[in-house]
Amino acid sequence: DSGATYDYIVVGGGTSGLVVANRLSELKDINVLVIEAGGSAYSNPNVTDTAGYGKAFGTEIDWAYQTTDQEYAEGNRQTVRAGKALGGTSLINGMVYLRAQTAQIDAWEAIGNKGWNWKSLFPYYKKGEGFQVPTDYPWLEGSGVAYDPAYHGYDGPLKVGWSEDQLKDGLAQKMNSTYQNLSPEVPYNKDPNGGQMIGYSLYPKTVDSKLNIREDAARAYYYPYKSRSNLHVWLNTNANKLTWKDGEDATADGVEVTLTNGTTTVVKASREVILAAGALKSPLLLELSGVGNPDVLSKYEIETKVNLPTVGENLQDQMNNGLAYDSKTSYSKSADYVAYPSANQLFSNATAIGSDLLAKIPEYAAQVASANGNITKAKDIERFFKIQWDLIFKAHIPVAEILLEPFGTTYDTEYWGSVPFSRGNVHISSADPTAAASIDPKYFMLDFDLHAQIEAARFIRKVFQTEPFASMAGSETSPGLSSVAADANDQGWSSFIKNNFRSNFHPISTTAMMPKEIGGVVDTSLKVYGVSNVRVVDASVMPFQVCGHLQSTVYAVAERAADIIKAQI
Numbered sequence: 001d002s003g004a005t006y007d008y009i010v011v012g013g014g015t016s017g018l019v020v021a022n023r024l025s026e027l028k029d030i031n032v033l034v035i036e037a038g039g040s041a042y043s044n045p046n047v048t049d050t051a052g053y054g055k056a057f058g059t060e061i062d063w064a065y066q067t068t069d070q071e072y073a074e075g076n077r078q079t080v081r082a083g084k085a086l087g088g089t090s091l092i093n094g095m096v097y098l099r100a101q102t103a104q105i106d107a108w109e110a111i112g113n114k115g116w117n118w119k120s121l122f123p124y125y126k127k128g129e130g131f132q133v134p135t136d137y138p139w140l141e142g143s144g145v146a147y148d149p150a151y152h153g154y155d156g157p158l159k160v161g162w163s164e165d166q167l168k169d170g171l172a173q174k175m176n177s178t179y180q181n182l183s184p185e186v187p188y189n190k191d192p193n194g195g196q197m198i199g200y201s202l203y204p205k206t207v208d209s210k211l212n213i214r215e216d217a218a219r220a221y222y223y224p225y226k227s228r229s230n231l232h233v234w235l236n237t238n239a240n241k242l243t244w245k246d247g248e249d250a251t252a253d254g255v256e257v258t259l260t261n262g263t264t265t266v267v268k269a270s271r272e273v274i275l276a277a278g279a280l281k282s283p284l285l286l287e288l289s290g291v292g293n294p295d296v297l298s299k300y301e302i303e304t305k306v307n308l309p310t311v312g313e314n315l316q317d318q319m320n321n322g323l324a325y326d327s328k329t330s331y332s333k334s335a336d337y338v339a340y341p342s343a344n345q346l347f348s349n350a351t352a353i354g355s356d357l358l359a360k361i362p363e364y365a366a367q368v369a370s371a372n373g374n375i376t377k378a379k380d381i382e383r384f385f386k387i388q389w390d391l392i393f394k395a396h397i398p399v400a401e402i403l404l405e406p407f408g409t410t411y412d413t414e415y416w417g418s419v420p421f422s423r424g425n426v427h428i429s430s431a432d433p434t435a436a437a438s439i440d441p442k443y444f445m446l447d448f449d450l451h452a453q454i455e456a457a458r459f460i461r462k463v464f465q466t467e468p469f470a471s472m473a474g475s476e477t478s479p480g481l482s483s484v485a486a487d488a489n490d491q492g493w494s495s496f497i498k499n500n501f502r503s504n505f506h507p508i509s510t511t512a513m514m515p516k517e518i519g520g521v522v523d524t525s526l527k528v529y530g531v532s533n534v535r536v537v538d539a540s541v542m543p544f545q546v547c548g549h550l551q552s553t554v555y556a557v558a559e560r561a562a563d564i565i566k567a568q569i
């Protein structure tokens with residue numbers, strides 16, 4: 001009923017939004033409305049199938065955002081996928097449940113977000129998690145999966161565990177030996193979800209191990225609770241912008257929406273509006289509401305309500321490439337193998353790469369600042385980059401992720417540098433809320449990002465030349481030695497990398513949590529600067545990339561956001 005008033009309106013019924021809506025609606029006298037642009041995907045087989053990664057791509061539940069022509073990637077555009085239905089991107093993602101290295105979350109505090117560190121976030125990873133102990137599932141015996149009980153939560157709504165698609169033919173063990181035979185060795189890591197991620201392991205996923213179906217945000221946080229009379233969801237409803245209370249202060253009093261039947265109306269919020277529309281949407285909703293860079297807003301005749309020029313800046317994504325090999329064995333199932341090498345393990349000459357990068361940081365920072373018209377300041381970026389450098393070369397975080405996926409008679413790999421330095425942006429390109437945005441991640445703007453991607457490719461070649469794997473694999477089918485020679489230099493790799501990469505679908509930081517004076521958009525209670533009652537709780541707030549995938553951290557941040565909001569009621 002569009003005449004109603006709710007205490008809280010959550011914009012976006014995705015991964016983070018449903019967590020916050022669930023937790024707020026635990027309070028019986030608090031009314032919560034979730035506005036979701038998509039419909040229900042509860043019985044969509046492209047979602048539920050645990051072996052169905054990619055089936056939902058290009059369907060009606062995929063926003064399939066398009067980037068601008070990528071200047072530093074030979075002009076190639078990218079499709080950045082994101083889920084459009086109740087459950088958001090958790091409906092279409094790869095289900096990987098991997099967190100971050102402790103030092104990466106501690107870096108959030110180092111840039112001025114007091115109280116946001118690994119120690120304070122770790123309990124929230126666990127709070128959301130309903131870990132399914134592998135020993136309860138006899139069909140996992142012999143698969144090589146392992147865990148440390150101290151790292152997991154057992155009572156949370158989100159089921160985490162392993163699906164039935166696990167090989168039990170010793171591949172896990174052979175891969176482990178291969179990584180250990182590398183020089184330097186990549187050690188075995190029993191359970192990377194405790195904040196120490198370096199090494200080789202078999203990772204858990206967001207699956208319901210009993211039913212062998214995907215676990216997503218809606219199945220975890222909404223459907224079991226949908227009978228709560230104070231938890232409301234409007235599906236197929238597009239949020240257009242916030243509406244403001246009369247007066248000088250920026251206080252939101254509702255959201256303008258377009259309903260399924262095409263009518264546009266306003267729904268009122270008496271307490272707060274909480275943005276959870278994803279990193280490529282939440283900043284746009286702020287801009288459409290007059291919160292952002294006046295130069296951007298005035299182009300589309302949007303009156304500036306709050307001058308906050310860094311809305312939509314700091315966009316960070318990773319680049320995903322793959323190498324493929326023939327396999328001498330035919331596999332009917334896949335499995336979930338990951339390696340997280342440190343700089344010393346990945347780079348052929350980490351010391352030289354480190355000092356070269358350190359010397360380039362001022363120039364990199366200047367380049368990023370000048371690319372966005374100095375909206376973000378070179379001196380601030382230089383500081384962030386120095387912190388990022390310390391993470392790689394001093395804290396020894398994983399500098400890349402390597403996934404190995406047996407498939408039929410092929411070994412596919414996927415890999416990406418964990419912490420690219422390039423920063424881009426996302427902005428509206430029209431005052432029409434349904435118009436496509438201008439999304440410019442600036443992939444490969446800085447040459448370290450390309451070099452890291454190339455070094456990861458070289459590393460994979462090394463893995464496939466190391467026993468016992470060397471005897472199990474046939475020839476490299478992509479790119480193949482005739483396309484990129486065994487001894488190819490960076491120049492020789494560049495074209496393959498830039499013409500065959502895709503977005504790693506990990507956009508973050510477009511409404512970054514940071515002090516305002518260094519370019520932040522939200523404060524440590526996730527409130528938008530200059531606005532009294534609007535927060536952002538999705539991937540947009542993460543100031544730095546994490547080396548695990550995003551969802552576990554998105555869930556954890558949202559769990560914490562809910563507690564922060566509740567404490568202020």
Ligand code: FDA
Pocket residue numbers: 011012013014015016017035036037038080081082083084085086087088089090092093094095096097098237238239240276277278279281505506507538539540548549550551552554
């Ligand atoms: P999310 O996208 O979940 O939610 C935003 C919601 O807002 C959506 O439901 C959307 O429809 C809605 N919305 C947007 N605009 C709106 C509007 N104007 N009005 C109303 N509603 C609106 N991570 C991981 O940990 N492991 C993995 O294996 C993968 N793999 C992966 C694969 C693919 C293909 C993708 C695209 C992403 C991943 N990820 C991943 C990333 C991870 O899934 C992702 O970062 C989080 O789910 C993002 O959660 P958010 O809450 O930020 O946005």
